[in-house]
Amino acid sequence: MKNATLLGCCAAWLLVLASSHPARAADDLPNIVVIYADDLGFGDLSCYNDDAPYKTPRLDQMAAEGIRFTDAHSPSTICSPSRYGLFSGQQIYRSTGRGGGAFEGPSGPSYLKPGTLTIADMLKQQGYRTGVFGKWHVGLSWFDKDGKRLGGGFENSLLIDYEKSTPLIDGPNARGFDESFVTPNCPNTDPLYVYIENGMVPTPASVRHQRDTLPNPGGKWRWDNDEGWKSPGYDFVNADLLFYEKTKAFITDHVRQTPDKPFFAVLSTQIAHAPVLPAKEFNGVTDAGPRADFVWELDAIVGRVIDLLNELDIDDDTLVLFNSDNGAETLHVHWMRQDHQHDPSGGWRGMKRDGWEGGHRVPFIARWPGHIPPGQVTDQMTNTTDIFATVASVVGVALPDDAATDSFDMLPVMLGQQPETDPIRPHLLTQSFRGEFQIRQGHWKYLDHQGSGGNGYEQGSMALYALPEQEPDAPGQLYNLKTDPGETTNLYFKEEAKRKELQALLEKLKTSGRSAPIGRKPFRN
The missing domain is CATH 3.40.720.10 (Alkaline Phosphatase, subunit A)
Incomplete structure (x- = not known):
């Protein structure tokens, strides 16, 4: 039954791709x-x-x-x-x-x-x-x-x-x-x-x-x-x-x-x-x-x-x-x-x-x-x-x-x-070490977590690269990469409208099952 299911999946993909667009000539x-x-x-x-x-x-x-x-x-x-x-x-x-x-x-x-x-x-x-x-x-x-x-x-x-x-x-x-x-x-x-x-x-x-x-x-x-x-x-x-x-x-x-x-x-x-x-x-x-x-x-x-x-x-x-x-x-x-x-x-x-x-x-x-x-x-x-x-x-x-x-x-x-x-x-999604999300929209970037999302910067050699957190009570981070490419100034509270916009977009993309557009067609030069 397991093998039959897999074969059925493969056959279904083959039919979908074959019918979705005529293949280009081999040459x-x-x-x-x-x-x-x-x-x-x-x-x-x-x-x-x-x-x-x-x-x-x-x-x-x-x-x-x-x-x-x-x-x-x-x-x-x-x-x-x-x-x-x-x-x-x-x-x-x-x-x-x-x-x-x-x-x-x-x-x-x-x-x-x-x-x-x-x-x-x-x-x-x-x-x-x-x-x-x-x-x-x-x-x-x-x-x-x-x-x-x-x-x-x-x-x-x-x-x-x-x-x-x-x-x-x-x-x-x-x-x-x-x-x-x-x-x-x-x-x-x-x-x-x-x-x-x-x-x-x-x-x-x-x-x-x-x-x-x-x-x-x-x-x-x-x-x-x-x-x-x-x-x-x-x-x-x-x-x-x-x-x-x-x-x-x-x-x-x-x-x-x-x-x-x-x-x-x-x-x-x-x-x-x-x-x-x-x-x-x-x-x-x-x-x-x-x-x-x-x-x-x-x-x-x-x-x-x-x-x-x-x-x-x-x-x-x-x-x-x-x-x-x-x-x-x-x-x-x-x-x-x-x-x-x-x-x-x-x-x-x-x-x-x-x-x-x-x-x-x-x-x-x-x-x-x-x-x-x-x-x-x-x-x-x-x-x-x-x-x-x-x-x-x-x-x-x-x-x-x-x-x-x-x-x-x-x-x-x-x-x-x-x-x-x-x-x-x-927009663009990325995920850090623990699976937490970051989302970009133009030059705006929202991180749905505190800190790095990965490494600890509290001690050892990593402490050399720690930056002060200006909004320690913020559960997330918002940066304007155009004016702050170093991600030094967290605008989580100061740009509330933009932050809420990106939070809503992130939730929509996560729950919709896709971030790419539907109905994609090959680009023709």
Whole structure:
């Protein structure tokens, strides 16, 4: 009965998409590559930060050849809920009812529930071959020998019955991807440390990882490498080079074997998540320490992807999107500020986990030669969830109203067809570490909570960045980002009418089941 229900859901989606809009001809469909960075702050690229103590030449080049968004945001201020937003086009509360944490150990089930239309589902139904490589981290179902679903906890890794657990019932290949090579959690931080290839685990976890077997750049940058169970031969230091090679093989094989069919590839890196473990060839390439070397490695990988597209003579036929899942990690921000006078948050208040801008304002760059005019910089407000509707527009799909319900089509902006004075988004939702909401409307921002929504700023290194709260009795925060981009002056009481307006809008969006418009149609250039 369960399998019949799932098949029925898939068939229903197929019929809806097929009837909602005629698919474009295969030779009119571009290849699509998403490069999804991890814990990369707004100020971590030199094209976003003139004061960065290092350069990111390939990403700067990508921005110069396409469009760079300066008001782009992650759906959440931590990784797993943001990844749900990328794949589903929705805020995490659509799946959980509120917030969502990050997974550790053999924990799940997936935030991507059965029946959820994913971006890979949608593209696969339009004739794309789909692949994802790198960090998955939206939850997976693992079972013990008695068929009981396992939860988090490092020791539970040894209880996995791989015969009963694989092929994974909610892995990438069950969510629209034809090919996958992923890790279940953060590749270098959270056990279970195994590789999953097309829903199977070639080498189960049987060895206890000891962090002192890894390099420790600068004596501190190995921080946040948890000890737990791993597969023999699991490679921490070369993780992203491995993910790139898997992506390269997928693209190369596809172009050689089925050149008349488009592909969709997601390269989900673990840079610049803790621990900072740049591959050997990148050690010391900058003058700003190990984390800068790490970001340089990410930049080089982006360059290798673009070079590969050129080598295969498909560059002009490929849309490349670069984005990050949230702001930079707390100690990374602190150490880079103290040691190298570099601000990964790019001048914005807050960092990873926080509802302030530094927690969710992130880089977003798009490049598509011959289609996206070069040299564009836009302050159009956008969210990672918008990638779904934008890609749907690219391939000519009118999305059903009950799919990707927080996704707006940014293609007109990318193509240079949308005036800056005419915003695509009338509003934008984000969620912080505890699932609390923030809402933007123009330059006004309301935080439906006190404090950061994530980190504590009472002691230790974080106390250096604490700001006095002028309205300590206010249950929420209201800021005018046009006059107060640092979110220093809480206008909760002084601008009562605007605050009530945003509170009412937030409640409406939460209860209506969507924040995106209904009846979305593909944009035609």
